[in-house]
Amino acid sequence: xxxxxxxxxxxxxxxxxxxxxxxxxxxxxxxxxxxxxxxxxxxxxxxxxxxxxxxxxxxxxxxxxxxxxxxxxxxxxxxxxxxxxxxxxxxxxxxxxxxxxxxxxxxxxxxxxxxxxxxxxxxxxxxxxxxxxxxxxxxxxxxxxxxxxxxxxxxxxxxxxxxxxxxxxxxxxxxxxxxxxxxxxxxxxxxxxxxxxxxxxxxxxxxxxxxxxxxxxxxxxxxxxxxxxxxxxxxxxxxxxxxxxxxxxxxxxxxxxxxxxxxxxxxxxxxxxxxxxxxxxxxxxxxxxxxxxxxxxxxxxxxxxxxxxxxx
Amino acid sequence: xxxxxxxxxxxxxxxxxxxxxxxxxxxxxxxxxxxxxxxxxxxxxxxxxxxxxxxxxxxxxxxxxxxxxxxxxxxxxxxxxxxxxxxxxxxxxxxxxxxxxxxxxxxxxxxxxxxxxxxxxxxxxxxxxxxxxxxxxxxxxxxxxxxxxxxxxxxxxxxxxxxxxxxxxxxxxxxxxxxxxxxxxxxxxxxxxxxxxxxxxxxxxxxxxxxxxxxxxxxxxxxxxxxxxxxxxxxxxxxxxxxxxxxxxxxxxxxxxxxxxxxxxxxxxxxxxxxxxxxxxxxxxxxxxxxxx
Amino acid sequence: xxxxxxxxxxxxxxxxxxxxxxxxxxxxxxxxxxxxxxxxxxxxxxxxxxxxxxxxxxxxxxxxxxxxxxxxxxxxxxxxxxxxxxxxxxxxxxxxxxxxxxxxxxxxxxxxxxxxxxxxxxxxxxxxxxxxxxxxxxxxxxxxxxxxxxxxxxxxxxxxxxxxxxxxxxxxxxxxxxxxxxxxxxxxxxxxxxxxxxxxxxxxxxxxxxxxxxxxxxxxxxxxxxxxxxxxxxxxxxxxxxxxxxxxxxxxxxxxxxxxxxxxxxxxxxxxxxxxxxxxxxxxxxxxxxxxxxxxxxxxxxxxxxxxxxxxxxxxxxxxxxxxxxxxxxxxxxxxxxxxxxxxxxxxxxxxxxxxxxxx
Numbered sequence: 015x016x017x018x019x020x021x022x023x024x025x026x027x028x029x030x031x032x033x034x035x036x037x038x039x040x041x042x043x044x045x046x047x048x049x050x051x052x053x054x055x056x057x058x059x060x061x062x063x064x065x066x067x068x069x070x071x072x073x074x075x076x077x078x079x080x081x082x083x084x085x086x087x088x089x090x091x092x093x094x095x096x097x098x099x100x101x102x103x104x105x106x107x108x109x110x111x112x113x114x115x116x117x118x119x120x121x122x123x124x125x126x127x128x129x130x131x132x133x134x135x136x137x138x139x140x141x142x143x144x145x146x147x148x149x150x151x152x153x154x155x156x157x158x159x160x161x162x163x164x165x166x167x168x169x170x171x172x173x174x175x176x177x178x179x180x181x182x183x184x185x186x187x188x189x190x191x192x193x194x195x196x197x198x199x200x201x202x203x204x205x206x207x208x209x210x211x212x213x214x215x216x217x218x219x220x221x222x223x224x225x226x227x228x229x230x231x232x233x234x235x236x237x238x239x240x241x242x243x244x245x246x247x248x249x250x251x252x253x254x255x256x257x258x259x260x261x262x263x264x265x266x267x268x269x270x271x272x273x274x275x276x277x278x279x280x281x282x283x284x285x286x287x288x289x290x291x292x293x294x295x296x297x298x299x300x301x302x303x304x305x306x307x308x309x310x311x312x313x314x315x316x317x318x319x320x321x322x323x324x325x326x
Numbered sequence: 327x328x329x330x331x332x333x334x335x336x337x338x339x340x341x342x343x344x345x346x347x348x349x350x351x352x353x354x355x356x357x358x359x360x361x362x363x364x365x366x367x368x369x370x371x372x373x374x375x376x377x378x379x380x381x382x383x384x385x386x387x388x389x390x391x392x393x394x395x396x397x398x399x400x401x402x403x404x405x406x407x408x409x410x411x412x413x414x415x416x417x418x419x420x421x422x423x424x425x426x427x428x429x430x431x432x433x434x435x436x437x438x439x440x441x442x443x444x445x446x447x448x449x450x451x452x453x454x455x456x457x458x459x460x461x462x463x464x465x466x467x468x469x470x471x472x473x474x475x476x477x478x479x480x481x482x483x484x485x486x487x488x489x490x491x492x493x494x495x496x497x498x499x500x501x502x503x504x505x506x507x508x509x510x511x512x513x514x515x516x517x518x519x520x521x522x523x524x525x526x527x528x529x530x531x532x533x534x535x536x537x538x539x540x541x542x543x544x545x546x547x548x549x550x551x552x553x554x555x556x557x558x559x560x561x562x563x564x565x566x567x568x569x570x571x572x573x574x575x576x577x578x579x580x581x582x583x584x585x586x587x588x589x590x591x592x593x594x595x596x597x598x599x600x601x602x603x604x605x606x607x608x609x610x611x612x613x614x615x616x617x618x619x
Numbered sequence: 620x621x622x623x624x625x626x627x628x629x630x631x632x633x634x635x636x637x638x639x640x641x642x643x644x645x646x647x648x649x650x651x652x653x654x655x656x657x658x659x660x661x662x663x664x665x666x667x668x669x670x671x672x673x674x675x676x677x678x679x680x681x682x683x684x685x686x687x688x689x690x691x692x693x694x695x696x697x698x699x700x701x702x703x704x705x706x707x708x709x710x711x712x713x714x715x716x717x718x719x720x721x722x723x724x725x726x727x728x729x730x731x732x733x734x735x736x737x738x739x740x741x742x743x744x745x746x747x748x749x750x751x752x753x754x755x756x757x758x759x760x761x762x763x764x765x766x767x768x769x770x771x772x773x774x775x776x777x778x779x780x781x782x783x784x785x786x787x788x789x790x791x792x793x794x795x796x797x798x799x800x801x802x803x804x805x806x807x808x809x810x811x812x813x814x815x816x817x818x819x820x821x822x823x824x825x826x827x828x829x830x831x832x833x834x835x836x837x838x839x840x841x842x843x844x845x846x847x848x849x850x851x852x853x854x855x856x857x858x859x860x861x862x863x864x865x866x867x868x869x870x871x872x873x874x875x876x877x878x879x880x881x882x883x884x885x886x887x888x889x890x891x892x893x894x895x896x897x898x899x900x901x902x903x904x905x906x907x908x909x910x911x912x913x914x915x916x917x918x919x920x921x922x923x924x925x926x927x928x929x930x931x932x933x934x935x936x937x938x939x940x941x942x943x944x945x946x947x948x949x950x951x952x953x954x955x956x957x958x959x960x961x962x963x964x965x966x967x968x969x970x971x972x973x974x975x976x977x978x979x
Binding site (some may be wrong): 515523530537 | 693696697708717769
């Protein structure tokens, strides 16, 4: 190879990075006052644009929530005023009282708690042993069976509500809490996530425990679970939010109010056919506020739980 | 004693996974087969089931409205997925920096994602009201024609897309953001030393490095878009003029409002095939071009 | 040829000051090695030369031109990163070509240059491959090729060999020395490994705490360390640095004014040859051998002096001695003197005499 060394690489239009003729580093803008002011101006403009965009984002994402809260506390005439009123003069609870008069929210909220709690508990009991077995045992058919678990993740649950409904009808499970819990406690996603965590536990730790005569149950309880706590919390948060908010299944797998949950109940207020949906918004807040409080308290954890699942 | 223990240990893993597998089989695998069976029967949930062969499918494909339903489903998918991805990427790039402001905005843009879609739908029904909704009030305040967000057949489907994008763009942005932040800094430094322009860095390093995440998100959003139900049921009931009637909503309506279970099951079969087909095609088309580490 | 000058360079991250004030001239065409313990500011210095970090104060020039406002890509430097920073999304060829493409080098010329370099570093067979299909050594070559193809006047290398196994590292050391000879460019090389520094550098810049402790050629750095830190950084085991009185009152009385510490390299201490009496200029010390490391070619003894201080002694091609009492000799010209601030004292020639230290 040629050993001629060019002066500092010339990124000029002439372009050739070698050959003695190439010019050295092109002189950059001399540091006189004018370009400095221009640069400063550019910076100010950029910061200003950033602030504008930030305000816009807050309006777009928080605005609708504010509008819900506002409407929930307004009288119909306030809500209907043109131009729109962006504040209330006095805090009134009339709409909330009206909402409770129309719909027995206590009953539905209790159902929500039972279904959500039951799903969380059931999921824990089903997922942990399964994930442990898939992560820590060699057994015939393991990979095929795990493939089946993964495949169920790809099946959109909403496509099979019809046959499940027919099944429930035959088994007499319609309108029970159990019918809204059972299908979701074996989450393929949860098994997958927890298996990953269990597999990262070093073998030597398990072997040491076995040498200490620990039973499988002890190993799960004393070693695996403490180490998998962050993953379990992640799965728990996602399940909690998903179950609490679920509308579709409690709607299609029930025929009476016996087991229906809040998300099914709240839209019923629409049937009131108000001119302005002040009572609907009040009822809606019952659904939104608890989860929003949880979000505000555990914001970092919830965000990382949801985004973690996306990054794999 | 020793033998019994050994046998125990060999059966133990099966005992541990059995409950999970039974549930998955009963609630995911069996229903797929059962759904296929239902699709060749005529049944109203109460009376006896009557075998009709491919009658349900024949009826489906001769129904002029069904083409419209498929079209709605695909248009919804196309709009929803592309808007979520484009805005998600832009938002992620905007949020990609340190500091309290960025962190605050991350929280704000993520908040809709934890709220029930039903609640979101109820709020937007109010915002999108033709006469007194805030959107049209703002439009007329700045001198624009009001829009029939949910009453105009030309617009309603797009309005539903808008609601869905509003709810999920934050989540998508934050997933893209964590992919952005996992790109090693030294790659950009090497690019700086290679005299790469900002655009070149974005095109040759940023995008290829986050392509697995983008690939994954598109797939998740595509599958998710087929399941959009809450917004339709709460906001439009498939109207106006069936302009927001999608496959999943048809399954629900035929099965639970008109009690034509076999017919609904046939639509579900079509939907399942469509999802499967798109997934497979998508993998075929793009997997090779995505960079995996 | 490009000389690099750093004038009054300071660097802080927030309140944390990494480099207080640094003046450094790197000769054009030299193989300069920045070496020092981790956190000494060597990498930061290199990154400031590259333009990846902005100095808080001071100015840097390359080839006589101030580069403070010049982007990294236009400084005429190329850099090899510790982890190579190979673009994983590009093939080997695209990796090497990337800088040329950004500099708008025409396609035909690009192709020619890439193939020429690939030939030089032995990557021709791998050009179409993805980087993740390469071994560690091959990746290292890609990183080198990517720097070389731009034919820069300055090569910056940030611990480029630290991810290679010992054998490959030794091999690459020689290749880099040859490369430097052939290209004649200025090499600035960062490492924490004194052996790497001594074996490759024509000029060594020894840093600690964000300050340059000494800049010198390897032989001078070894022979005339500026201070205790420098003396103990080079050499394995490091120089024995003891209180002036440790070698006995006679040696202490011969110490130059202000000397607080004396230093002697382990390999400059010999075991007394009983058949030959000590000559003037030699000091005899009675010691106790506590431990012996046998490294094959060399023997390293840990011994204790009568006053309880410890010494390391390195001998070659000798039969291992038993633990216990022994007598060692040190030539006065091999003793380095340092003052209370641990700075070197330019030593006067000591008029030597035979000395005996009564054994404990």
